[in-house]
Amino acid sequence: MQLDGIGRVQSPRIIHIGGGAARKVGEVLEQLGLKRPLIVTDENLVALGHVQTVTDALEKGGNAWGMFDQVVEDPTDVCVDAGLAALRAGNFDCIIGFGGGSPMDTAKAISFMSMNPGHVRDYKAPRQIDHCGPPVILIPTTGGTGSELTRWCVITDTERTEKYNLSGLACVATAALIDWTFTTTKPWRITADTAVDSLTHAIEAYVSRKAFAYADAFALAAMPAIASNVRAACHEPENGEARAALMLAASQAGMAFSNASVALVHGMSRPIGAHFHVAHGLSNAMLLPAITRFSIGSAPARYATCARVMGWADDQHSDASACEMLVEHLEALNTDLKVPRPSDLGHLADAETFALMAEQALASGSPQHNPKVPSCAEIVGLYRDIW
Known part of the structure; x- marks a missing residue:
């Protein structure tokens, strides 16, 4: 921060x-x-x-x-x-x-x-x-x-x-x-993907190296609203309370990242979309748990706050425990929202493609705002992990 x-x-x-x-x-x-x-x-x-x-x-x-x-x-x-x-x-x-x-x-x-x-x-x-x-x-x-x-x-x-x-x-x-x-006409996949896109905006804005108090307030408001309502919106498309909460949270998260920046998830997500035409929110969801695990050691207090504000940990948990629970809950959310791996969609990538995507991710500037700034080789390794 x-x-x-x-x-x-x-x-x-x-x-x-x-x-x-x-x-x-x-x-x-x-x-x-x-x-x-x-x-x-x-x-x-x-x-x-x-x-x-x-x-x-x-x-x-x-x-x-x-x-x-x-x-x-x-x-x-x-x-x-x-x-x-x-x-x-x-x-x-x-x-x-x-x-x-x-x-x-x-x-x-x-x-x-x-x-x-x-x-x-x-x-x-x-x-x-x-x-x-x-x-x-x-x-x-x-x-x-x-x-x-x-x-x-x-x-x-x-x-x-x-x-x-x-x-x-x-x-x-x-x-x-x-x-x-x-939004009540959105199908399951788009509902899930856009909600995780918003959640990624909020988390990345909060842990960004450019985070500041004004943007933090929007990020901290958006995270619990998304965590509490995304499953209901997927299962009950006409649930007005859940839809309204997600729409407001999307705007709050937008204000947060617009002014504090996104980070490594978005930097790596854009090349997946460019090369394989995977929807932006879905590629974010594919990446979010793994990149959170990669990054938490460089901003444990901030990631722990993310877990606590979403009700996935509380003040009785140490920051280290809260960070681990954050990753576990993000993985569980992906399971519940049926988030596939890129390979599950038939997308094949080789070392040359991963290297090009890593270069494009770094060139975007977003990874430089991540709590842990990755090397090109580390980005390639993360692509391999999620593929």
């Missing part, structure tokens, strides 16, 4: 949280003086009828809207270029990102690339993108990535087979409307 220096906080100007928040979109646009949004989403959300909730609210407010519904999972530079063409083809004054992390990250990238020259890869972290494009209003539907409140987005480079972080003021939404009611 940082004991000196200044913690930096960036967040949207307007945030609405709760059931029905998405229906406030027309009011929010009016408040911001905006009238002509481009909705960035995917075809599945159109088919489910969720997008109509937004368009009905826009039309009620007298807003003319357009739509780009070709967002793909793990959005690519090609997808961003197509969305950028859609933005430039119309007279739009803002962008609404509607969906999970993929539509929201695509909306951010379309916005800042409309004002910045070159290819999106030219802006990957650690470069900060502060030249902002049209205002972005984000409406999450999965409750996992926390992208609606973060200063980050992730895009996949189709030419280089690499997922990279993009960060800066241009990646911070102008407004976020966080409405849990969309």
Whole structure:
């Protein structure tokens, strides 16, 4: 944890949280003086009828809207270029990102690339993108990535087979409307994966070398909410209390990691997604127990607090015991949520692939914020362990 220096906080100007928040979109646009949004989403959300909730609210407010519904999972530079063409083809004054992390990250990238020259890869972290494009209003539907409140987005480079972080003021939404009611249609796998994604955000933010008190408060609130509600949400999709808790926790965890950073789990997760197209939350879940065990010796008090706040240990346990219980409960959670190994999905990797993935993980910058900063060889060993 940082004991000196200044913690930096960036967040949207307007945030609405709760059931029905998405229906406030027309009011929010009016408040911001905006009238002509481009909705960035995917075809599945159109088919489910969720997008109509937004368009009905826009039309009620007298807003003319357009739509780009070709967002793909793990959005690519090609997808961003197509969305950028859609933005430039119309007279739009803002962008609404509607969906999970993929539509929201695509909306951010379309916005800042409309004002910045070159290819999106030219802006990957650690470069900060502060030249902002049209205002972005984000409406999450999965409750996992926390992208609606973060200063980050992730895009996949189709030419280089690499997922990279993009960060800066241009990646911070102008407004976020966080409405849990969309999440009741999420299937088991997506519910489980997005919840563990949020849990990873919270844990990594709390143990990060860039952690500070403001971000800690969000992380410590998110962890118990996720641990207490993820199983119920998986088994009872219509459980509104569990869904609302997970959606709020996702946003809290997003605020935590956006300002304190993620660490080794995310650094190693992105290459798995880039090379094997494993969903981001699922690859985080595959990695979280093993990387926690690898890291706990370098921040035992912080990891022990994670275990205690989730009710997996108490004050009667030493930090060492609490850390061990944390790993055991993370492994049990993976078992209950049916998290596979990469090899269970038929993904084969050799020493050369592991070495490339390790280099890409280190290049992302995230592992440097881990309590125990790994070598390239240690990352390769961790990939072998979880495979």
